[in-house]
Amino acid sequence: MNLGSQPSESNDPGRDGLPAATPASWLTVIVPAFNEASSIADTIRSIQTQTLPPREILVVDDCSTDGTGDIARACGVKVLRPLRNTGSKAGAQNFALGQVETDFTMAIDADTVLAPDAIEKLQPALDDPKVAAACGLVLPRRVKTLFERGRYIEYLFAFTFYKPIQDYYDKPLISSGCFSIYRTAMLNKMGGWNTRTMAEDMDLTWSFYQAGHAVRFIPEAVCYPLEPHNLHFMSKQLRRWSHGFVQNVRLHWKGVMQEPYLRSIVAVAMWDATVASVAYLFVLPALAVLVNPIFALGYLIDLPAVLVPVMVKAVERREIGRALASMPAFLVLRVLNGVFMLNALWAEFVMDRPLLVYEKGH
């Protein structure tokens, strides 16, 4: 890949003593933002201080009422503001996509910060011309509340065990919307981020596969989003994610079935999501009450299997205590996941009542 301006040999110290880099001409970053005054400056700074910084950062201030646009402008980036709220993250991203002139486009959430070398680590994956998108490892920035802790374990497990396997077989299930780099031409060919589902990142990833493109997962490129910290915001996010998954299965199932490995990954995920939800919410409690309390152990039976990948990553990151302390929260969160997944399956498949309104998760 021609990177245009390569990182300079300058001795000017950057963050953590790293040499400052000259902006590379290959990448534009789009940051969709709606009322993100408390986090937007951190996000922008983390992009500006990358070891391989982008050419331009476009913040889409989606008609915020908390001064998000002013804060972004004060950070020295270009701020775009549509006349009316676009209604979704995908809408805000598309609003900026027309202004992208670089070969690659990065999408990052306005509540997400990057590790200093995240872009540099992700960039080599895009050398392969077949690769349309590349994503990195996601870990919660704050791990304090029950919900943040539960999500922390989910991420440690999924990004340590499932996602590298999916990547090995060239089929990451999803190029995470909170931090991904896309080949601009391929992104434009897809019409940008589609607003037809609640999970525009999954929609785009599966569309890329069906168009014959590849997607990569690079675990060394790390980002840290703010995860929902209470039940109110977690509910909004889980509603969106579960409906988004079901909507994408409904929309893409014929195309997905033609993709090696992806068809099995999606079929197994769909089965597990349905059966596990029914088991957690109905079967296990009923058996424990009506037959034998020993069945309550069903909630814990897979804990050793979950613990192994979680601890592998926790040891690597020296977060053993945090991971162990977060395990009980994971047990709670997955039951909550079950509630929202069943609700989504019922609403989308049985009642034919799709979720159409995008609500932020924090």
Place this chain on the structure above:
Amino acid sequence: MTAGIPGTGIGGLYYLLLVLWMPFHESWLMLTGRGRPGRWKVVFTQGGIAAGILAALWGEAFVLKTLIYWVTFSAPASTYWRTLGLTAGMMLVPAVATWLAIAILGLVVVSANLLRFWIRWTGRTIQN
């Protein structure tokens, strides 16, 4: 389990089997000149995690079995604990659960493949 999507049942088993398949897949890619640098590292890393998971599950089954055995035979006859132990001993049979999970996984994967052929076949029929 993907974040937000519950379940580690047949999904976990499916990914374990994918890891077991990796060395054969990678060897085949190498032999046919399609190997990529760094992929063996993934094979070994994920293989190590998979081995750890299997060991942890085996350890859990062993502890459960020992515990149930102990509860059943140390409790006096006709007591709640004896009944609990006997029922658990009959119902928590790891071998049966494993074979059942493998059978369900096979069914789901085969169904997905059959669906793929059906979509192709009906698509072709419509085109004709």
